[in-house]
Amino acid sequence: MTPDPALRSEDAPFRLQGRLVLGEAKGLLDSLRKQEETLRGGDTFPIDLSEVSEIDGASAAILLGSVRRLRDKGVTCEISGAGEGVREIVSLYESATSKKPGEPKPQTGMIVDVGRGTLALVLGIKEVLGFVGQVVIEALGVIRRPQTGNWRDIVPIAERSGADAVPIVVFINFLVGFVMGFQGAKQLKMFGANIFVADLVGLSVTRELGPLMTAIILSGRSGAAFAAELGTMKVSEEIDALRTLGFGPMRYLVLPRTLALVLVAPVLTLLADFVGIAGGLLVGVTSLNLSVAGYWQETRKVIHAWDINSGLLKAVAFALVISLISCQQGFATTGGAEGVGRRTTTSVVSSLFALILVDTAFTVFFRVFDL
Amino acid sequence: MHDAQAVRPPPLIEMRKVSKSFDGKVVLHELDFCVQRGETVAIIGGSGSGKSTLARILMGLEKPTSGELLVDGVCLSTLDRRELADVHARFAMVFQHHALLDSLDVFDNVAFQLRDEHELNEPEISRRVTEVLRSLEIQDAAKKLPAELSGGMAKRVGIARAMVAGPEILIYDEPTSGLDPMTSRTVDQLIEHMRDTYLVTSIVITHDMVSAYNIADRVVVLASGHIVAEGDPRTIFKSEDPALIPFALSSGVDPSHLSPHAKHVSAEEIRARWAKDHPHGAHRSHGFVAWLRRWKHRLS
Ligand SMILES: Nc1ncnc2c1ncn2[C@@H]1O[C@H](COP(=O)(O)OP(=O)(O)OP(=O)(O)O)[C@@H](O)[C@H]1O
Ligand SMILES: [Mg+2]
Numbered sequence: 001m002t003p004d005p006a007l008r009s010e011d012a013p014f015r016l017q018g019r020l021v022l023g024e025a026k027g028l029l030d031s032l033r034k035q036e037e038t039l040r041g042g043d044t045f046p047i048d049l050s051e052v053s054e055i056d057g058a059s060a061a062i063l064l065g066s067v068r069r070l071r072d073k074g075v076t077c078e079i080s081g082a083g084e085g086v087r088e089i090v091s092l093y094e095s096a097t098s099k100k101p102g103e104p105k106p107q108t109g110m111i112v113d114v115g116r117g118t119l120a121l122v123l124g125i126k127e128v129l130g131f132v133g134q135v136v137i138e139a140l141g142v143i144r145r146p147q148t149g150n151w152r153d154i155v156p157i158a159e160r161s162g163a164d165a166v167p168i169v170v171f172i173n174f175l176v177g178f179v180m181g182f183q184g185a186k187q188l189k190m191f192g193a194n195i196f197v198a199d200l201v202g203l204s205v206t207r208e209l210g211p212l213m214t215a216i217i218l219s220g221r222s223g224a225a226f227a228a229e230l231g232t233m234k235v236s237e238e239i240d241a242l243r244t245l246g247f248g249p250m251r252y253l254v255l256p257r258t259l260a261l262v263l264v265a266p267v268l269t270l271l272a273d274f275v276g277i278a279g280g281l282l283v284g285v286t287s288l289n290l291s292v293a294g295y296w297q298e299t300r301k302v303i304h305a306w307d308i309n310s311g312l313l314k315a316v317a318f319a320l321v322i323s324l325i326s327c328q329q330g331f332a333t334t335g336g337a338e339g340v341g342r343r344t345t346t347s348v349v350s351s352l353f354a355l356i357l358v359d360t361a362f363t364v365f366f367r368v369f370d371l
Numbered sequence: 372m373h374d375a376q377a378v379r380p381p382p383l384i385e386m387r388k389v390s391k392s393f394d395g396k397v398v399l400h401e402l403d404f405c406v407q408r409g410e411t412v413a414i415i416g417g418s419g420s421g422k423s424t425l426a427r428i429l430m431g432l433e434k435p436t437s438g439e440l441l442v443d444g445v446c447l448s449t450l451d452r453r454e455l456a457d458v459h460a461r462f463a464m465v466f467q468h469h470a471l472l473d474s475l476d477v478f479d480n481v482a483f484q485l486r487d488e489h490e491l492n493e494p495e496i497s498r499r500v501t502e503v504l505r506s507l508e509i510q511d512a513a514k515k516l517p518a519e520l521s522g523g524m525a526k527r528v529g530i531a532r533a534m535v536a537g538p539e540i541l542i543y544d545e546p547t548s549g550l551d552p553m554t555s556r557t558v559d560q561l562i563e564h565m566r567d568t569y570l571v572t573s574i575v576i577t578h579d580m581v582s583a584y585n586i587a588d589r590v591v592v593l594a595s596g597h598i599v600a601e602g603d604p605r606t607i608f609k610s611e612d613p614a615l616i617p618f619a620l621s622s623g624v625d626p627s628h629l630s631p632h633a634k635h636v637s638a639e640e641i642r643a644r645w646a647k648d649h650p651h652g653a654h655r656s657h658g659f660v661a662w663l664r665r666w667k668h669r670l671s
Contacts, residue, residue: 054613085613092594237470240432244464245484245532246456 013080017051020059028059032066041074049090050081060093131328135258138250153256154263161222162264166271169217173272176209177201177279185288194288198298201280206303210272211311212359215318218265219351223326226257227347230330231340239331249331258323265319266312273308310371314362318355325351381444383408383540383572384429389438391424398424400596401438406540409641411566411573413583413604416593422576423467425593426542429574431459463538467545467576469525471517471532478504478513481531503531506568507561523554530561534569541571547579559585567636570645584608588638 014035020028039045047067049055055063063079070077082090142149184200230253233239239249277299284290329347333339365371382405391399398421406412416422427433428440431447440447442458450458471480478500479486485496504510507527517525526546533541543562547555559582566573577583583590583604590607592600600607636644 056613088599089613092597092599232473236468236473237466238472240427240430241464241466241470241472241532243432244430244459244462246460 013046013048015048015051016063018053020052020055020063022056022058025058025062029062032062036066036070036073039070039073039075044076044078045070047077047079048081049079049086050083052082052086055086055089057089057093060090064090064093127332128325128328131331132324134250135254135324138248138255142251142255148251150252150256154260157257157260158264160225161218161261162268165217165221165264165268168221169214169268169272170275172217173205173210173213174275174279176213177205177276177281178283179279180204180209180276181280181283182287185283189288194284194290195294195298197280197284197288197290198277198295199302201283202277202299202303203307205276205280206273206307206311208311208359208363210276211269211314211318212355214265214268214272214315215322215355216352218261218268218319219322219326219348219355222261223322223351224344224348226323226326227330227333227344228340230327231333231343234331234333235336235339254323254327257327258320261319261323262316265315269311269315270308273311306371310362310366314359317358317362321354321358322351325354380408381441382406383443384574385441385444386428387439387441389428389435389440391421391428391433392436398596399428399435402596402598404591404598406572406574407638407642408539408572409570409638409643409645410588411562411575411586411638413587413590414574414576414593415578415580415583415590418578419595420593421596422593423544426464426544426574426576429542430462430464431455460536461539462542463533463536463540464542465526465529465533465544465546467548469517469529471520471525471528473517475516476513477509477515477517477520477528480517480528481535483532484536499535500531503535506564507531522549523557526550526558527561530565534565534571537569539572540574541565542574542576544576545578546575547577547582552581555579555582556585558582562586566641570641570648572641580608 016028018024035045047063067077067079079090181197181201184197185194188194188196188200230239233242233253239253242249242252281292281295281299284295285292326347329343329350333343384406386402386404388401388403389399390397390401402425414422414425424433428435442461445458447455447458471477472483475483481503482496482500485491485499491499501510501513504513507530509524509527509531512520512524512528517528520528530543530546546558546562550558562573562575563586565571573586575583575586587604590600590602590604591598592607600610600612602610
């Protein structure tokens with residue numbers, strides 16, 4: 001039962017009595033609201049619970065909510081006289097609802113946003129680097145003790161990332177070679193330099209486009225798969241389960257994926273080089289009046305071993321980048337199926353971004369050192 | 372038995388003022404909490420009260436923000452990585468969402484941990500896995516993938532996987548959640564069966580008061596990261612304490628209708644039997660396999 005607020009004289013405690021349970025909550029809320037309206041900063045408002053025989057969570061929350069609002073207004077508000085059981089309930093809710101005074105309000109504004117964005121970027125990079133460090137430590141551990149590695153999973157993963165990707169790698173790279181030949185053909189024809197289409201296609205495919213297109217395909221297929229797999233394992237506690245069984249997730253999950261991708265990427269890149277050249281060849285033969293043998297001979301003449309090897313080197317670096325970013329994103333997943341989706345997207349976007357960066361770095365490096 | 376109590380050994384697990392917060396949000400507040408060997412302790416509490424977090428701290432999956440965790444009287448923060456791995460090898464956990472490895476079938480999931488200890492050959496692994504599967508009555512599902520299992524079966528496989536390497540301490544995170552009452556009672560019986568057969572000390576996290584009442588020697592009630600009550604299940608269930616009544620009510624069971632549960636084996640007896648089986652105390656593995664396992668334990 002709640003008292004009629006009119007009965008309260010100045011400074012006399014606000015006395016609550018009886019059972020404060022859910023059925024009474026509305027009355028309690030109303031009478032407290034009325035009190036809140038009349039009180040101003042500097043007033044005192046003692047609340048006496050000595051005649052309350054029982055209180056439940058709803059009423060305790062209402063009471064404490066009111067107390068907090070009053071205190072925010074500057075009213076001195078004390079709860080007193082509560083019996084054992086009542087006090088326990090009230091204090092249970094008190095710890096949950098009380099907010100630290102003077103907690104800074106979140107700031108907003110452009111500068112703050114920029115600062116926050118920069119900080120997030122730096123932290124993100126730091127996270128990835130920390131992850132890479134752990135992977136390196138684990139890898140060294142496995143090199144020292146090969147029997148502690150998870151070798152069993154490498155072949156199936158390599159099969160999924162490599163063998164299953166062959167059709168799409170062939171198709172895309174053939175078209176890339178073909179399109180490039182086509183674009184070049186028109187220009188070259190004007191100068192009667194038809195045969196140089198072999199140089200154009202051969203060099204750009206082996207040095208640049210073969211590795212890059214393959215890596216893009218890998219990040220879309222395998223990178224996304226890694227992030228989604230590990231993310232699902234993370235949210236379904238499988239990774240925790242692995243740890244309780246005594247398996248480091250790095251060693252068990254990340255290393256085999258990384259190694260598998262590093263193994264298949266150069267092979268796929270070689271294939272990409274080959275079909276890319278074949279695409280150019282098709283253009284040469286059909287629209288530039290070149291013979292197959294002539295085109296092939298020109299290609300062999302202009303492409304050196306280093307052109308192919310530098311492409312393979314890039315492919316290895318790309319594979320590392322894709323695998324590490326995707327696995328890191330997978331491990332960072334939180335929050336159910338939605339989290340998995342978000343992390344998978346992030347992993348592909350970041351991989352593509354990183355691929356282009358790394359590719360540029362390689363190209364500049366090779367050019368500066370004239371490789 | 373009385374002699375054993377006279378020189379009281381340190382509790383198997385002890386938490387001293389353990390707190391945990393995530394990004395400044397305090398989830399566990401200075402918990403003090405002990406588990407004696409052979410006991411079955413139920414931890415009950417509402418959703419988000421920090422039960423799983425407590426389990427994860429016990430399992431070493433999460434580091435407490437402050438406070439100490441002791442196992443057999445040894446403070447874990449004084450141990451190096453290898454010794455820590457040795458300690459955690461004595462624990463096993465049945466996860467809330469079973470957490471089976473999706474790509475492996477039931478048999479391989481259970482055999483997983485054994486496979487990697489190179490001391491065991493395949494026939495021996497097969498024998499042990501089959502034994503555990505049979506004792507949980509899931510031998511027919513051995514070739515199924517986790518996706519093809521019902522919830523109750525997946526729980527059993529989770530228990531089998533946790534059991535197979537013979538842990539001393541088994542932590543169950545909500546073993547009966549999402550199961551129908553019949554299956555829940557079966558899981559309760561499984562937990563007792565595991566305790567009576569393998570003499571494990573069990574910590575059972577649950578929302579299910581009936582289950583707690585059935586299996587526990589002691590109940591710990593957690594509310595928003597505080598231990599608000601602790602005691603034997605009958606006292607807790609019948610308590611007039613306003614903080615506990617909601618739990619008793621939510622079970623939907625009238626406490627006066629519950630008969631005292633006939634325990635097959637008491638905690639003291641489990642403890643005595645365990646002591647007889649392990650005259651030199653908790654076994655500390657040495658040698659190649661233990662070494663290998665420690666390496667495996669270099670967690671991320
Ligand atoms: N990794 C984490 N990061 C941030 N907050 C967390 C994390 N894990 C748990 N929490 C928070 O800690 C609180 C307790 O979570 P916990 O999982 O321990 O609850 P629970 O008692 O097991 O609940 P349930 O019965 O629903 O399983 C929750 O409020 C949750 O949001
Ligand atoms: Mg939980």
